[in-house]
Amino acid sequence: MSEIKKFMYVNRKAPYGTVYALESLEVVLIGAAFDQDVSLAFVDDGVYQIMNGQNTTGIGMKNFSSTYKALGDYEVTKLYVEKESLEARGLTVDDLMELTWEDEDDDYEEKPSIRLVSSAELAEVMADQDVVLSF
Amino acid sequence: MLHTVNKSPFERNSLESCLRLSAAGSAILLFEDAVVGAVTGTNIADKVSAALADREIYVLGPDLAARGLDQSKLIDGIKVVDYGGFVDLSVEKSAVQAWV
Numbered sequence: 001m002s003e004i005k006k007f008m009y010v011n012r013k014a015p016y017g018t019v020y021a022l023e024s025l026e027v028v029l030i031g032a033a034f035d036q037d038v039s040l041a042f043v044d045d046g047v048y049q050i051m052n053g054q055n056t057t058g059i060g061m062k063n064f065s066s067t068y069k070a071l072g073d074y075e076v077t078k079l080y081v082e083k084e085s086l087e088a089r090g091l092t093v094d095d096l097m098e099l100t101w102e103d104e105d106d107d108y109e110e111k112p113s114i115r116l117v118s119s120a121e122l123a124e125v126m127a128d129q130d131v132v133l134s135f
Numbered sequence: 136m137l138h139t140v141n142k143s144p145f146e147r148n149s150l151e152s153c154l155r156l157s158a159a160g161s162a163i164l165l166f167e168d169a170v171v172g173a174v175t176g177t178n179i180a181d182k183v184s185a186a187l188a189d190r191e192i193y194v195l196g197p198d199l200a201a202r203g204l205d206q207s208k209l210i211d212g213i214k215v216v217d218y219g220g221f222v223d224l225s226v227e228k229s230a231v232q233a234w235v
Contacts, residue, residue, distance in 0.1 A: 010232065012152065044152055084155065119155045127136045127158035132232040 005130040006037045011046035013135065015065070016056065021049045022064055024135035029067075032074035039078035039129075040071075041122060046135075047085050050114075052097045065097065072101025072113055079113045082122050137228035141167035141235065144179045149234040154182055159189035162228055164221060165213075166195035173199070174208040187212040195221060 009028050015021040031038060042050060049068070056063040071079070079099060086092060099113040117125070126132065138157045144150040150165070150172050157163060163186070165173050172179055173194040186192065187210070196215045199206060206215055216224065225231055 012234075043156065044148060082156070123156045123158040126156060126232060127161060129136075129230050132136075132230050134233045134235055 002035070004035060004037055006039070006128065007031060007131045007133065008039050008041055008126060008129040010041045010043060010126070010132060010134045011049055012044040014045040014048040015054070016059065016061055020135045021046070024133075025064060025067055027133065027135075028071070028076060029074060032071075032076055038076050039080060039125070040076065041080045041082070041126065043082045043085050043122070045089075047081060047089065047091060047096075050079070050081070050096050050099065051091075052095060068097060068099055071099070075101075077101040077111070077113050078115060080115050080117050080122055080125060082119060083116055084119050086116075136161040137224050137231045138163045139231060139233045140165050140169040140172070141233075143168040144172040144177075150179065151182070153232075153234045154186050157186070157190055157232075162191040162193065162224060164193045164195065164216070164224055166198050166221070170194050170198045170202060170204060173210060173213050174204055175210050176208075180210055184210055184212075193220070193224065 009024055011021060011024050013020040028040065054063055054065040093114065093116050096114060100110040101113050102108045103111050138153045138161060140150050140153050140163065142149040150169060153163060172183060183192065192213045193216045194213055196217050
């Protein structure tokens with residue numbers, strides 16, 4: 001029997017300018033095949049990864065933002081967004097995509113995946129992880 | 136938990152983010168270009184000093200030396216480690232978050 005570990009993926013880069021955001025998302029999806037306690041953190045420019053209304057037709061790159069909506073189906077249901085990073089960029093949680101997951105233990109009720117947290121709260125969650133992967 | 140920072144605080148926000156998001160009791164290691172954040176007199180020195188109240192901060196000696204930064208200029212409370220010390224910290228602490 002394998003022990004379930006807490007994995008956190010920390011995202012700190014905006015999408016499209018570099019490949020970090022897409023790479024992180026791919027690793028998360030691959031990692032989801034293993035039975036682990038997975039969470040994502042969006043910090044600094046990483047908050048731009050989950051902005052609502054992304055349209056990449058003009059830059060000739062694949063818009064992968066809709067993939068974040070599929071995370072719930074892979075049992076990736078904890079997306080921590082740092083409030084201070086949003087505020088520093090003039091954003092609020094309303095600027096982000098509505099990301100949800102279906103709770104099969106609660107009549108498949110749709111529940112929000114995004115957890116808006118303060119720096120101090122996120123620091124505690126991060127300190128509690130077994131493995132942290134940074135992008 | 137061990138946090139590592141390897142970017143200059145005057146070019147990137149990695150050190151500031153690390154200071155903001157590291158919990159009390161965790162350790163922070165500055166290496167490569169981040170060692171410039173370990174000395175006194177910079178515009179981030181006050182934040183680094185404040186973090187020392189509840190976190191340990193280490194700096195990699197060979198990276199200080201390579202940049203001509205004298206250990207006598209380090210912020211009080213920052214400890215110098217060598218490569219072996221870096222390895223020890225990585226092993227001792229439960230997890231590592233690299234603020235790349």
